[in-house]
Amino acid sequence: MLLIPINDTEPNRYTSFPVMTFALITANVLMLGLEDILSETDIRVLVDLFYTYGSVPGLILQGRGGGALTSITSTFLHAGLFHLAGNMLMLWAFGRRVEDACGPWRFLLFYLLCGVLADMTSTLIHASSFGPSVGASGAVFGVMGAYLLLFPGGRIRTLLLLFLFPFVPRLRAFWIILYFFLSQILSVYQVLAFDVDYNVNYWAHLGGFFGSLFVFFFLHPEALHRYRLNLPV
DSSP states (O other): OOEEEEEEEEESSSSSSSSSHHHHHHHHHHHHHHHHHHHHHHHHHHHHHHHHHHHHHHHHTTTTGGGGGGGHGGGGOOOOOOOOHHHHHHHHHHHHHHHHHOHHHHHHHHHHHHHHHHHHHHHHTTTTTOOBBBOSSSHHHHHHHHHHHHHHOOOOEEEETTEEEEEEOOOEHHHHHHHHHHHHHHHHHHHHHOOOOSOOOOOHHHHHHHHHHGGGGTSOOHHHHHHHTTTOO
16 A cells, blocks of 8 residues: 555645745755756765765764764655655655644754754664765654644545555545654564664664654744643644
8 A cells, every 4th residue: 555645635724835845845846956067077075975965874973974963964865756755645644734833943943953853863762874864754753643632633645545446535644654653663663673774774764754743842822822721723
């Protein structure tokens, strides 16, 4: 089964357009374009870019390379078009209303915080690794978790592929996010129990997801007030 969230079907409450979500997507797309240019020029330049601005746990813990700053810069690098597309689709589907509840600059800070927490989790788990980790998925999982907390009854228009037949239903966000969260738990279990080797950084996903609990520190005052009164945010 293939499940791809497309967009939230509910309107914004405070703003008309998700400026920061769009800006983050644009920045990530431009960075992938730069990566393509560098790879065509000399693949070693791209490798150096990943080791300099990607997150390398062994180097971070030794105080070498780009250091802790790479927890942020690595979120703007991706290992190819499909890696980028998956993360940006999820960011667009869940980020719009979370940004609306926070405001653009608070949302940016929250997004980066989730990225940092995701990378810290991954770095501690993979302390002996000297391979670069890149991608916005940790931050995006934080946004997904925040959406679940703020809009538990939200519906997401979703591309669902069952036995090669496509459907585009409006699914409860709860079930979509639960599906992705449990898939990360299952993958981590397989890594721990059977030493399965994955190229996907599932620990970063979980770290970012639990970082979503901090979203309440970034909410627009009115949104926080409505949440406290158990009103729709």
